[in-house]
Every structure is written in structure tokens, then in C-alpha cells.
Amino acid sequence: MSAGVVTPTATTALKDFLNAPASYPRGPQTVKMLRIGKVRDGSKVGVFIYCQEHAREWGTPLVCLETAERLLRNYGVDPETTKLVDNLDIFIIPTINADGAAYSMYDNSAQRKNMVNYCASNPTGNNDPAARNSWGVDLNRNFSVGSLFDGYTGASSSCTSDVFSGPSEFSEPETRNEKYVQDTFTNIKFAMNIHSSGGYFMWPPGAYKGADRVPLAYPPYGTLKYFDQTAASVLDRIKSYRGTTILPTQTGPVNDVLYSAAGNSADEAYYNHGIIGYDFEIGADRFTGTGTAQTEVGFTPPYAPEGHDEGMEFAHGNYALLGSALDYARDTKAPTVTAVGPDISPSSFDVTFSQDEAAEIHYTTDGSAPTMSSPLYGPSHARGRPEPVRIVGTTTLRWIARDFKGNTSTGSRLFQVGGNGGVGGDVPGTLSLSLGPAPSFGAFTPGVDRDYTAGTTATVTSTAGDALLSVADPDTAHPGHLVNGQFALPSPLQMRGRKSDAQGTAFNNVNSLLNLLTWNGPVSNDHVDLDYKQHIGANDGLRTGTYAKTLTFTLSTTTP
Numbered sequence: 001m002s003a004g005v006v007t008p009t010a011t012t013a014l015k016d017f018l019n020a021p022a023s024y025p026r027g028p029q030t031v032k033m034l035r036i037g038k039v040r041d042g043s044k045v046g047v048f049i050y051c052q053e054h055a056r057e058w059g060t061p062l063v064c065l066e067t068a069e070r071l072l073r074n075y076g077v078d079p080e081t082t083k084l085v086d087n088l089d090i091f092i093i094p095t096i097n098a099d100g101a102a103y104s105m106y107d108n109s110a111q112r113k114n115m116v117n118y119c120a121s122n123p124t125g126n127n128d129p130a131a132r133n134s135w136g137v138d139l140n141r142n143f144s145v146g147s148l149f150d151g152y153t154g155a156s157s158s159c160t161s162d163v164f165s166g167p168s169e170f171s172e173p174e175t176r177n178e179k180y181v182q183d184t185f186t187n188i189k190f191a192m193n194i195h196s197s198g199g200y201f202m203w204p205p206g207a208y209k210g211a212d213r214v215p216l217a218y219p220p221y222g223t224l225k226y227f228d229q230t231a232a233s234v235l236d237r238i239k240s241y242r243g244t245t246i247l248p249t250q251t252g253p254v255n256d257v258l259y260s261a262a263g264n265s266a267d268e269a270y271y272n273h274g275i276i277g278y279d280f281e282i283g284a285d286r287f288t289g290t291g292t293a294q295t296e297v298g299f300t301p302p303y304a305p306e307g308h309d310e311g312m313e314f315a316h317g318n319y320a321l322l323g324s325a326l327d328y329a330r331d332t333k334a335p336t337v338t339a340v341g342p343d344i345s346p347s348s349f350d351v352t353f354s355q356d357e358a359a360e361i362h363y364t365t366d367g368s369a370p371t372m373s374s375p376l377y378g379p380s381h382a383r384g385r386p387e388p389v390r391i392v393g394t395t396t397l398r399w400i401a402r403d404f405k406g407n408t409s410t411g412s413r414l415f416q417v418g419g420n421g422g423v424g425g426d427v428p429g430t431l432s433l434s435l436g437p438a439p440s441f442g443a444f445t446p447g448v449d450r451d452y453t454a455g456t457t458a459t460v461t462s463t464a465g466d467a468l469l470s471v472a473d474p475d476t477a478h479p480g481h482l483v484n485g486q487f488a489l490p491s492p493l494q495m496r497g498r499k500s501d502a503q504g505t506a507f508n509n510v511n512s513l514l515n516l517l518t519w520n521g522p523v524s525n526d527h528v529d530l531d532y533k534q535h536i537g538a539n540d541g542l543r544t545g546t547y548a549k550t551l552t553f554t555l556s557t558t559t560p
């Protein structure tokens with residue numbers, strides 16, 4: 001041996017420090033998608049279900065795989081499954097983040113992001129391979145709607161952050177895979193992005209920006225209702241498996257129930273593709289004892305029994321989503337909408353709408369035909385109740401309603417302010433000419449031609465620019481005539497009004513509608529005499545008893 005000469009040694013394979021068995025592929029993995037449906041030519045409504053964007057959420061691929069397995073194994077056996085497969089085009093990706101998933105299961109169970117290294121040129125020291133557990137891009141922050149690059153909250157530009165957005169929108173092949181699916185299969189109308197954990201069921205908007213938390217535009221109210229309606233069927237189905245409930249406070253737009261997630265996948269689906277895109281956080285806290293406390297189940301519960309049960313219950317939920325997609329495909333029925341409120345009320349009042357399905361309702365109060373550009377029946381703020389329609393005078397409320405499929409219906413209803421008791425006064429709503437027992441009137445005398453008169457008063461207060469007092473007889477059998485059971489007086493009931501200034505109309509027949517008095521400005525406590533006249537002819541047959549009529553007085557305005 002001579003000094004200064006290095007002795008050759010056998011070559012040593014460099015270790016990659018990965019714990020997966022040698023048989024497990026080391027390179028970038030191919031992400032696989034299943035397409036399930038009897039007719040797969042794009043003519044059927046498409047549903048996109050995808051899992052495990054976040055590597056450590058181990059329960060999620062079970063949900064996707066269980067859903068796929070049921071659809072294939074039970075086809076032709078289970079009628080529901082057969083119907084879904086025959087009529088839908090179902091796309092399922094069990095693992096979006098395949099590299100991260102392998103790393104999470106074999107090496108670092110807390111791995112959330114994908115396996116790319118954007119810290120290589122980072123000067124802060126996180127470029128050392130020992131820091132590799134902090135590398136990677138949060139795939140659910142790498143999309144293009146409401147992204148960090150657009151100024152939205154809930155993602156980071158730090159290469160080691162758990163919510164690292166990546167260097168640009170769609171920088172990652174995993175997110176471009178999702179974009180490819182949605183760009184290519186334009187029949188996809190519903191999507192479910194399955195995450196874990198905590199039990200949240202959410203939809204757009206999922207990002208806001210600035211100190212004022214300005215959100216992405218909320219979907220139209222009718223569409224939000226549709227998200228809600230479909231969600232309800234999914235939640236019911238999940239609960240049916242083992243009683244797991246998703247709390248109402250954890251159901252709704254991401255912004256409202258969780259946080260801002262800049263550049264997330266569901267916002268991409270909805271805002272860029274018009275897809276009813278949901279986010280689900282499976283692994284809901286569970287009521288396992290007898291009290292009200294819930295038990296957390298975490299990202300990576302053991303397969304038996306928790307992981308298995310989560311796969312089963314949320315596959316149940318996916319079946320409900322598929323059922324809703326099928327309902328959508330077959331929906332040719334227009335929404336049934338009714339206006340809810342009294343026909344008439346002494347003072348202004350509120351009217352709401354009831355509907356048998358999610359629908360966008362627009363209305364007018366000026367009698368014109370409503371369009372989808374007319375005022376919207378909806379809340380004034382996120383998660384609010386719809387603002388009612390205020391009725392301030394005689395109003396024909398007309399509406400048009402459109403369901404999410406596009407089926408439309410129209411309707412109208414007349415509302416009035418006034419009537420029994422009048423406005424701010426005491427207009428008698430029930431006019432009873434006390435024929436017979438009423439001593440002030442005396443009795444109608446059969447066989448004697450004579451005019452009988454009676455009177456009452458009213459007090460009118462109006463803050464409107466003008467006002468009209470009218471009287472109507474809603475009776476359709478004998479409008480404008482006093483009746484006693486099946487008998488009506490032959491001569492019409494007449495009325496006139498006299499204001500405090502002694503001005504007013506002459507006697508006219510009370511019919512289906514008679515205008516009595518008008519005011520050209522606001523008035524307070526104006527005294528009104530309401531005079532009634534009834535003619536009895538010499539040959540009129542009179543039936544024993546009380547002749548009466550219930551009349552409707554209306555104070556209305558064209559300038560409320």
C-alpha cells in the first residue's frame with residue numbers, strides 16, 4: 001500500500017429515505033379516473049366525484065372507491081344503481097394527490113400537499129432535504145378563481161406553508177388534471193370534492209379578500225337555494241347509515257361556515273364551469289356517548305371500524321347527489337310558487353313567497369309583467385331570510401319563477417290595504433243595516449214604496465300623496481244587493497261619501513266596486529260620513545229576518 005492512494009470500494013446505491021417497499025413506484029404517478037355510465041358520449045348529465053386532494057385525508061379515497069364499487073357491483077341487481085348508471089355519466093378520481101398519498105401513508109402521515117419542491121432556491125434554509133416534509137403545494141389553493149394571485153385570503157406564498165398556493169395558478173399537474181376533466185367533459189353539472197375532517201358540507205363562495213372580507217359574488221339566490229336543497233338530500237342519506245349528522249352551522253357557503261380558501265377547487269368548478277360544486281369534509285365529529293359531547297375522528301382514523309364506516313356513510317351521500325343529478329336531468333316541471341299573506345289588512349303588511357322547489361323569483365308591484373330582470377325575492381345579506389314584499393296599498397303582485405333547470409312559471413295576486421276598521425280610523429267593515437230588530441232603522445215595510453237611509457262615519461288618516469276610498473262587494477251571487485239567506489232585495493244598495501268639507505259623491509249603486517271619496521294630499525283624522533240608501537218597492541217581496549251584506553272598504557293610493 002502506498003501513501004496518498006485511495007482504495008476503491010464497491011459502489012453503494014444512494015438511499016432515497018422513502019419507506020415504501022421497493023416495489024412501490026418512485027417517480028411521478030399516473031392519476032387514474034373511472035368513468036361509469038351506460039351511455040358515455042356526453043349526452044347524459046355528468047357528475048364528477050374526486051377525493052384526496054390532501055394526502056393525509058386517508059378516509060377520502062375509501063368514499064370514492066366505495067361509490068364506484070357500488071355502481072359497478074350492484075348494476076343490474078339494485079334498481080337504484082341501475083337507474084343511476086343507465087342515465088348518468090359519472091367520473092370518479094379516487095386519489096388526486098397520488099404522490100402525496102404514498103408519502104403520507106409510508107413516511108409522513110401529516111403530509112397534506114403534493115411532493116413538488118419550490119423551496120430549492122429559497123434562501124431561508126428550507127431547501128435542505130431534511131425539510132422535505134414542509135415542501136409541496138396545497139392543491140386546493142392552486143386554482144384560478146379567487147386565488148392568492150387575485151388578492152384573496154386563505155393561501156400563502158411561502159413554499160413551506162401548509163396552504164402554499166404554488167408559484168402561479170394551475171402550476172401543478174394535479175390541478176390541471178381536474179381542469180382537464182371539467183374542460184373536456186362539459187356535460188358535468190355536479191361535482192363533489194371530498195376532504196377530511198370535521199364534518200362540513202360546503203359550496204361557493206369559498207374566498208373573500210381584504211379587511212372587509214369582500215367575498216366572491218354569491219350565486220343567485222335561487223341557485224343558492226338549489227345548493228341547499230340538494231345538500232339536504234345528501235345529508236339525510238348520510239345520516240341514514242349510522243346516524244352521523246352534519247351540523248347546520250357547518251352547512252353552507254365555505255365563506256360563511258369555515259374560512260376563506262383562496263383558489264379552491266369548488267369555486268373553480270362553479271364560477272368557471274357552472275357546476276354545482278360541493279366540498280365535503282368527511283370524518284364528522286360523532287355523538288358516541290349518551291351526552292351532548294361529540295368525539296373527533298381525525299384525518300387518519302383506523303380502517304376498522306371508523307374508516308370503513310366513513311367510506312360507507314359518505315358513499316351513501318354520493319348516491320343522494322347522483323339521485324339529485326338524475327332528478328335534474330329529468331326535471332320538466334315548473335316551480336309552483338304562491339304568495340303568502342292576507343288578501344286585505346287595515347295597515348300595510350308583508351307578503352312572502354312559498355315554493356315547492358328551489359327557484360329564483362322576480363316580481364313587480366306596479367302591474368307590469370315581471371321578467372328575470374325585475375326585483376329579486378331574496379335576502380339583503382348572506383345567510384339572511386328573503387326580504388318580504390311590503391304591501392302599502394292596493395297592489396297586484398306579479399311574479400315569475402325559474403328553477404335551476406330553467407323551467408319557469410308565473411303568477412299574480414291582488415292585495416289590499418284597508419277594509420275592516422279602515423286605515424287609522426273606524427270605517428265599519430261589516431255593514432249591517434239592521435232591518436227588523438234594529439230600532440234605529442225601523443223595519444222595512446212590505447208593500448210600501450220608500451227609501452230607507454242609514455249612516456255611519458269613518459275617520460281617514462293617510463300619509464300618501466293621494467288617496468282613494470272605495471267600497472266593494474265581494475259577493476259574486478248578488479253583488480251590490482242586501483241578502484237574507486237565499487233572498488236578495490231587488491233594488492241595489494246605494495252609498496255615498498261626504499268628507500269634512502261636505503264635498504263628495506252622489507248616491508251610487510254599490511256594486512263589485514264603487515269609488516266614494518278622493519284626497520289630493522295627506523290627511524289626518526278626516527271625518528267622513530258614509531251614507532247608505534236602500535229603496536224598497538211596493539211590489540218587492542220581503543223575507544222575514546235580517547238583510548245584510550259584508551262590504552270591503554279600501555283606502556288606496558297611487559303615490560304611497
Ligand SMILES: [Zn+2]
Pocket residue numbers: 053054057195196
Ligand atoms: Zn382537505
